[in-house]
Amino acid sequence: MNKRPTINDVAALAGVSKRTVSRVINGATNVGKATRERIEAVIQETGFAPDKQARGLSTSRSYLIGLIYDNPDALYIDQVQRGVLSICSQKGYELVVHPCSYNAEGFVEDCINFVRRSNIDGVIILPPVSESKLLADALQQKSINYVRMASVDLDDHQNIVVSDDRAALSDLARYMVSLGHKDIGIISGPQQYYSSKERLEGFVETLNGLGVDVPKNRVIEGKNSFESGIECARQLLIQSPRVKAIFANNDEMAAGVLKVAHEMGITVPDELSVAGFDDNLLAARVIPALTTVQRPVGDMAAIAARKIIAHIEGSEVSETETYLVKPHLIIRDSIKKV
Amino acid sequence: MNKRPTINDVAALAGVSKRTVSRVINGATNVGKATRERIEAVIQETGFAPDKQARGLSTSRSYLIGLIYDNPDALYIDQVQRGVLSICSQKGYELVVHPCSYNAEGFVEDCINFVRRSNIDGVIILPPVSESKLLADALQQKSINYVRMASVDLDDHQNIVVSDDRAALSDLARYMVSLGHKDIGIISGPQQYYSSKERLEGFVETLNGLGVDVPKNRVIEGKNSFESGIECARQLLIQSPRVKAIFANNDEMAAGVLKVAHEMGITVPDELSVAGFDDNLLAARVIPALTTVQRPVGDMAAIAARKIIAHIEGSEVSETETYLVKPHLIIRDSIKKV
DNA sequence: TTGTAAGCGTTATCAT
DNA sequence: ATGATAACGCTTACAA
Numbered sequence: 001m002n003k004r005p006t007i008n009d010v011a012a013l014a015g016v017s018k019r020t021v022s023r024v025i026n027g028a029t030n031v032g033k034a035t036r037e038r039i040e041a042v043i044q045e046t047g048f049a050p051d052k053q054a055r056g057l058s059t060s061r062s063y064l065i066g067l068i069y070d071n072p073d074a075l076y077i078d079q080v081q082r083g084v085l086s087i088c089s090q091k092g093y094e095l096v097v098h099p100c101s102y103n104a105e106g107f108v109e110d111c112i113n114f115v116r117r118s119n120i121d122g123v124i125i126l127p128p129v130s131e132s133k134l135l136a137d138a139l140q141q142k143s144i145n146y147v148r149m150a151s152v153d154l155d156d157h158q159n160i161v162v163s164d165d166r167a168a169l170s171d172l173a174r175y176m177v178s179l180g181h182k183d184i185g186i187i188s189g190p191q192q193y194y195s196s197k198e199r200l201e202g203f204v205e206t207l208n209g210l211g212v213d214v215p216k217n218r219v220i221e222g223k224n225s226f227e228s229g230i231e232c233a234r235q236l237l238i239q240s241p242r243v244k245a246i247f248a249n250n251d252e253m254a255a256g257v258l259k260v261a262h263e264m265g266i267t268v269p270d271e272l273s274v275a276g277f278d279d280n281l282l283a284a285r286v287i288p289a290l291t292t293v294q295r296p297v298g299d300m301a302a303i304a305a306r307k308i309i310a311h312i313e314g315s316e317v318s319e320t321e322t323y324l325v326k327p328h329l330i331i332r333d334s335i336k337k338v
Numbered sequence: 339m340n341k342r343p344t345i346n347d348v349a350a351l352a353g354v355s356k357r358t359v360s361r362v363i364n365g366a367t368n369v370g371k372a373t374r375e376r377i378e379a380v381i382q383e384t385g386f387a388p389d390k391q392a393r394g395l396s397t398s399r400s401y402l403i404g405l406i407y408d409n410p411d412a413l414y415i416d417q418v419q420r421g422v423l424s425i426c427s428q429k430g431y432e433l434v435v436h437p438c439s440y441n442a443e444g445f446v447e448d449c450i451n452f453v454r455r456s457n458i459d460g461v462i463i464l465p466p467v468s469e470s471k472l473l474a475d476a477l478q479q480k481s482i483n484y485v486r487m488a489s490v491d492l493d494d495h496q497n498i499v500v501s502d503d504r505a506a507l508s509d510l511a512r513y514m515v516s517l518g519h520k521d522i523g524i525i526s527g528p529q530q531y532y533s534s535k536e537r538l539e540g541f542v543e544t545l546n547g548l549g550v551d552v553p554k555n556r557v558i559e560g561k562n563s564f565e566s567g568i569e570c571a572r573q574l575l576i577q578s579p580r581v582k583a584i585f586a587n588n589d590e591m592a593a594g595v596l597k598v599a600h601e602m603g604i605t606v607p608d609e610l611s612v613a614g615f616d617d618n619l620l621a622a623r624v625i626p627a628l629t630t631v632q633r634p635v636g637d638m639a640a641i642a643a644r645k646i647i648a649h650i651e652g653s654e655v656s657e658t659e660t661y662l663v664k665p666h667l668i669i670r671d672s673i674k675k676v
Numbered sequence: 677t678t679g680t681a682a683g684c685g686t687t688a689t690c691a692t
Numbered sequence: 693a694t695g696a697t698a699a700c701g702c703t704t705a706c707a708a
Contacts, residue, residue: 017679053394054701057684078412094434118390255623262625285593355695392685395700
């Protein structure tokens with residue numbers, strides 16, 4: 001099998017200098033028509049394609065986009081990857097994944113190294129890592145392109161795509177109240193995350209606005225895992241009088257609530273309504289199917305990809321390109337009128 | 339001071355030639371102890387790391403490993419990615435993901451292009467794409483390194499890691515029979531996939547060997563989706579006399595069975611036992627928790643990574659390095675003695 | 677419009 | 693044990 005042709009081969013075959021070939025493959029205008037056609041013919045014949053590494057060494061670009069995350073939610077990750085790829089592969093970029101440990105010792109350095117080592121052209125950062133000011137600052141300081149996906153507006157709109165979890169939870173609150181719910185418990189997410197706070201506040205504030213009070217003992221901080229959901233649900237369902245509805249910060253924990261309710265012989269949704277967040281794989285499959293909130297993850301990822309590519313290529317992102325998307329309610333069977 | 343140090347900087351700082359630095363970073367033995375230590379110190383201080391593109395240009399390597407798949411199971415993908423990364427990042431490789439459409443027109447070309455475009459050093463292929471002889475042949479013909487993950491031994495052991503689904507299902511069959519089950523229905527996977535066939539055959543043959551017959555009408559071919567599971571479960575549970583147990587080719591479909599059973603007022607596991615395959619996110623969270631089969635996906639992925647790196651670096655894979663792993667039964671609450 | 681030549685950051689071939 | 697120096701395949705000042 002012959003070697004792959006290089007720019008030199010093409011130049012020789014076409015009887016021109018490689019500089020001219022370079023002009024052609026980069027679409028420069030100042031090349032004679034005849035010359036250009038001859039070169040293009042040779043390129044066709046030989047099947048020449050510029051070597052990305054050599055090119056990158058010269059231009060210090062790699063055509064690689066990095067994805068940084070520390071998130072156990074495989075379904076979320078997968079959706080993001082596909083969303084990003086839908087854009088970047090069509091623009092000639094590849095996606096390099098980089099799970100990391102948010103809380104580990106040298107996590108910022110690790111991410112920086114990742115970018116440096118492979119000359120990654122830009123990175124997309126997922127929550128909760130995306131909430132790290134430390135990382136964002138480091139990136140900025142080294143002038144590395146980045147776009148964050150988050151639930152709070154904590155960066156220049158050029159560098160972020162945010163989902164308005166607060167608004168979505170406001171919707172959920174209104175929905176539940178409209179069905180007559182007044183006695184509502186909450187299993188929140190870890191409060192060190194902005195996203196968890198946003199959801200909690202969005203929910204509670206709207207509830208309050210509608211005249212529904214949420215006593216302190218009815219809000220329990222969970223850890224977003226199934227097991228944590230079970231634990232918190234127990235704490236909540238032991239209390240008497242018993243709550244008539246529970247909102248859990250994600251579907252995993254909501255599934256935990258279903259589990260506990262089942263154990264305790266509490267029928268959902270007849271005796272207890274349950275709401276989740278994510279529209280996870282679980283949501284539709286669990287019994288009863290969960291009413292939950294769906295973020296347009298794939299769309300957000302695609303927007304993030306467009307932004308990062310714009311940064312890389314120095315093209316203007318249309319200033320109005322959406323940076324804010326709103327999740328919406330998915331109504332299934334786990335909430336009932338009371 | 340924003341610039342990344344190069345081998346030249348290190349050489350200058352250490353007062354040696356770059357050739358010597360190169361020797362150190364590549365672990366050559368013929369470097370004086372004092373020199374080596376001095377250089378290592380400088381590398382530490384400066385945080386130098388060799389540029390992959392430059393290195394690649396020199397060695398015609400990219401230090402990129404590709405992951406090719408067409409599999410909707412996000413959890414599986416995520417486990418694989420992490421398993422592969424656990425090995426390859428520690429060896430200095432990055433992971434580039436490439437979901438594709440197995441059944442689309444130019445799928446083989448698409449994969450080849452993916453490899454060529456970025457000089458990917460080698461690819462790991464996941465089921466069901468890994469079953470494609472077409473792709474494997476093309477890769478071989480272009481002498482592109484690859485390793486397949488599969489459920490059947492359909493390639494040179496150097497190029498494959500297989501999970502012995504057949505054996506695992508044999509175990510499941512024995513387990514069910516030991517609990518007195520004789521009246522068993524099956525929702526199989528698409529029979530064009532080897533993996534589905536293996537599972538079905540492994541299950542049925544062992545059942546037969548134990549004197550349990552599985553009439554033809556009690557085997558229904560599903561599509562591995564939740565919805566398909568629902569559909570097939572209906573077909574199966576309508577039949578009278580009714581089966582006392584169902585094995586579904588994956589947890590998604592098993593969850594569908596639970597759904598239908600619930601609708602029809604059939605209690606699981608009291609009136610109907612259910613088994614799945616995958617040990618999906620769902621398995622433990624569904625009610626009742628599913629008895630299922632767990633493949634050591636992460637381990638398989640790590641083995642695949644080791645193999646592909648060995649191919650790339652031309653180092654011998656210890657011929658005996660495992661190529662066969664055995665999934666094992668996870669016993670939960672969905673199968674009951676009868 | 678076209679070409680010359682100097683990089684980009686490595687590794688590899690020889691010497692010394 | 694160490695170091696010049698030439699690749700690797702491309703882009704890009706700077707000429708012509």
